[in-house]
Amino acid sequence: MEPTDLNSNRTDDDESHPTARRIQRLSLHLTPVPRPLDRTHPELQALTCASRAAKLEVDTKSLIVCMRGKHRDVQEKVFEFFNSRPELQTPVEISKDDHRELCMRQLVALVREAGIKPFRYVAEDPAKYFAILEAVGSVDMSLGIKMGVQYSLWGGTVLNLGTKKHKAKYYDGIDNLEYPGCFAMTELHHGSNVQGIQTVATFDPITDEFIIDTPNDGAIKWWIGNAAVHGKFASVFAKLMLPTHDTKGVSDMGVHAFIVPIRDLKTHETLPGIEIHDCGHKIGLNGVDNGALRFCSVRIPRDNLLNRFGDVARDGKYTSSLPSINKRFAATLGELVGGRVGLAYSSVSVLKVAATIAIRYSLLRQQFGPPKQPEVSILDYQSQQHKLMPMLASTYAFHFATLHLVETYSEMKKSHDEQLVGDVHALSAGLKAYVTSYTAKSLSICREACGGHGYAAVNRFGSLRNDHDIFQTFEGDNTVLLQQVAADLLKQYKEKFRGGTLAVTWNYLRESMNTYLSQPNPVTARWESEDHLRDPKFQLDAFRYRTSRLLQSVAVRLNKHSKTLGSFGAWNRCLNHLLTLAESHIESVILAKLIENVKSCPDASSRAALKLVCDLYALDRIWNDIGTYRNVDYVAPNKAKAIHKLAEYLSFQVRNIAGDLVDAFDLPDYVTRAPIAMKSEAYSQYTQYVGF
Numbered sequence: 001m002e003p004t005d006l007n008s009n010r011t012d013d014d015e016s017h018p019t020a021r022r023i024q025r026l027s028l029h030l031t032p033v034p035r036p037l038d039r040t041h042p043e044l045q046a047l048t049c050a051s052r053a054a055k056l057e058v059d060t061k062s063l064i065v066c067m068r069g070k071h072r073d074v075q076e077k078v079f080e081f082f083n084s085r086p087e088l089q090t091p092v093e094i095s096k097d098d099h100r101e102l103c104m105r106q107l108v109a110l111v112r113e114a115g116i117k118p119f120r121y122v123a124e125d126p127a128k129y130f131a132i133l134e135a136v137g138s139v140d141m142s143l144g145i146k147m148g149v150q151y152s153l154w155g156g157t158v159l160n161l162g163t164k165k166h167k168a169k170y171y172d173g174i175d176n177l178e179y180p181g182c183f184a185m186t187e188l189h190h191g192s193n194v195q196g197i198q199t200v201a202t203f204d205p206i207t208d209e210f211i212i213d214t215p216n217d218g219a220i221k222w223w224i225g226n227a228a229v230h231g232k233f234a235s236v237f238a239k240l241m242l243p244t245h246d247t248k249g250v251s252d253m254g255v256h257a258f259i260v261p262i263r264d265l266k267t268h269e270t271l272p273g274i275e276i277h278d279c280g281h282k283i284g285l286n287g288v289d290n291g292a293l294r295f296c297s298v299r300i301p302r303d304n305l306l307n308r309f310g311d312v313a314r315d316g317k318y319t320s321s322l323p324s325i326n327k328r329f330a331a332t333l334g335e336l337v338g339g340r341v342g343l344a345y346s347s348v349s350v351l352k353v354a355a356t357i358a359i360r361y362s363l364l365r366q367q368f369g370p371p372k373q374p375e376v377s378i379l380d381y382q383s384q385q386h387k388l389m390p391m392l393a394s395t396y397a398f399h400f401a402t403l404h405l406v407e408t409y410s411e412m413k414k415s416h417d418e419q420l421v422g423d424v425h426a427l428s429a430g431l432k433a434y435v436t437s438y439t440a441k442s443l444s445i446c447r448e449a450c451g452g453h454g455y456a457a458v459n460r461f462g463s464l465r466n467d468h469d470i471f472q473t474f475e476g477d478n479t480v481l482l483q484q485v486a487a488d489l490l491k492q493y494k495e496k497f498r499g500g501t502l503a504v505t506w507n508y509l510r511e512s513m514n515t516y517l518s519q520p521n522p523v524t525a526r527w528e529s530e531d532h533l534r535d536p537k538f539q540l541d542a543f544r545y546r547t548s549r550l551l552q553s554v555a556v557r558l559n560k561h562s563k564t565l566g567s568f569g570a571w572n573r574c575l576n577h578l579l580t581l582a583e584s585h586i587e588s589v590i591l592a593k594l595i596e597n598v599k600s601c602p603d604a605s606s607r608a609a610l611k612l613v614c615d616l617y618a619l620d621r622i623w624n625d626i627g628t629y630r631n632v633d634y635v636a637p638n639k640a641k642a643i644h645k646l647a648e649y650l651s652f653q654v655r656n657i658a659g660d661l662v663d664a665f666d667l668p669d670y671v672t673r674a675p676i677a678m679k680s681e682a683y684s685q686y687t688q689y690v691g692f
């Protein structure tokens, strides 16, 4: 239905019922077809580059095919299940305790009634596991995290750090939720610095047991998901202590994981020696029962050591295939990267939901307009496009990058190829940090872009924002993770000068380092034609040049400062530089993946849409960092201006197909169920919600 002038079809009835008039007026804002831009009016022409913009025809169905992951069927099963069970849907208003119970009921129903059993996919088919996680997280993010704690964290430690005997004993109970469990790593005094944890597991050769102890309050396990209410077991990370015959009495073998029963399987009573407290009401994710655990001489059988990377024999002798504490620690944490992969992937899903709600609303919402003309869609304001169109382009870029991460992770799980392990480690750290930070910022932008209606809880930005916020911190704090990426880049940089091989993801450095070491080309620095600026080679070269330059300069600075400050001090002196380097590298990886996906897209109309999105992503990023490029004359002043103009123009073109682009995310109504993102019939839900 074409929107009409807001005043033209007013009736006497409307006049006598101001409420009905208001609803009618508002419902027009929610009519699904966007008002076409009035190209005849001078103000609107000045507003955009409309005269140059021929609207692309997008075949949404083909684009959906290009975007769709392999496991849509299982996701649909999840949505159908929850759609058919209203009593299992999370209401907008719910108390913490009710939410926790509902979340547990949701998970049990998913596994036992819908027959969706995520655990087997953790090991067998991680891509399918992440697809389930994504769908379940869209139902309620608390449910997604609760599921992640059970299967990826507690179950994942048993599968990845344990051996056959552990799988034989615990697999079924974890799978069917008879053994709900926790992942107990973080302590009150230590979160990011895992090697600093103080909980100890001392071997007692007389009884053939480990004794788990919390030596001081700082070592209380804190924030542990599933601990406050539902958990029966915990995989507890502790320093393994072996008795020695010297004066020290014990030897510290480093951090290991142990299975510790925390509640009685039948009575659910807390077991002796264990103290459990509730971490309380949180900013978000209140369906997850985070708790604190203290251990006082808790005895567990020697078999409960998850012994894949290190074992203790009956006589107390320690064996490991890895030669040092650091190597064992790295191997242990390396097995846990799946959590990061899942968070990066789910974060993109949150971004898709938020962008869809904000863009659909912005297409339908009308405010102001030229004198005596109908009001215009708020997405026709350049400022609104500036907020939302590069975000939409980024969402596409992140979609392909995280899909690639999931595929590489799955390949690594099959092949255990050493180079892939290194690659996935750095890529998952970088993408998790970059994408979750971006999404967190975007959620506030989307809320604001929807004005007052964005603030109504029923329109979802509050829960999305609050539930997602912690993605920046858990499974590795983003600032800490980016440093791991930077450290890896520096390692690769050293390798390059030693003539060694580079990991796949960093291969580009070989070429671009050489380019960096020579001065920017003064001729190409002036090229400003649209063809050149939209050439993937120009875009990738620019991204990679920046990374190489940052890498080269930070290496020099670190070298200089380490002479006076030592390596820790020098690192800290260059920390912001290192973080910029890591982000720059990740942006290069994201762009490279997007370019690859544009090229390989089989349908011409979808390819054209993706190319538009890709160019906007690339030029917007270059423009955001234009100072860096100008400082070294990588782009001349006129070229900088051309980049800016073209980015704005592309933003407008993307606006023209924004409705198609969000439709191609193919999110079921169940997921984007915010009334302001729905068609006019559904709008009545919104008015009913507030009591009309």
Ligand SMILES: Cc1cc2nc3c(=O)[nH]c(=O)nc-3n(C[C@H](O)[C@H](O)[C@H](O)COP(=O)(O)OP(=O)(O)OC[C@H]3O[C@@H](n4cnc5c(N)ncnc54)[C@H](O)[C@@H]3O)c2cc1C
Pocket (backbone or CB within 6 Å): 149, 183, 184, 185, 186, 189, 190, 191, 192, 193, 222, 223, 224, 225, 282, 285, 290, 470, 473, 474, 475, 476, 477, 478, 479, 480
């Ligand atoms: C809702 C929720 C659920 C959780 N679930 C679990 C769970 O199930 N199991 C579990 O074991 N843990 C869990 N955690 C804990 C979580 O993993 C930690 O909070 C996280 O690892 C960060 O540690 P921290 O809180 O000690 O932060 P800190 O490490 O103290 O970080 C605080 C600040 O210091 C900065 N910082 C720290 N180190 C550096 C550095 N080297 N360089 C620069 N800046 C630095 C960080 O960037 C951050 O801004 C959960 C936490 C929450 C809030």
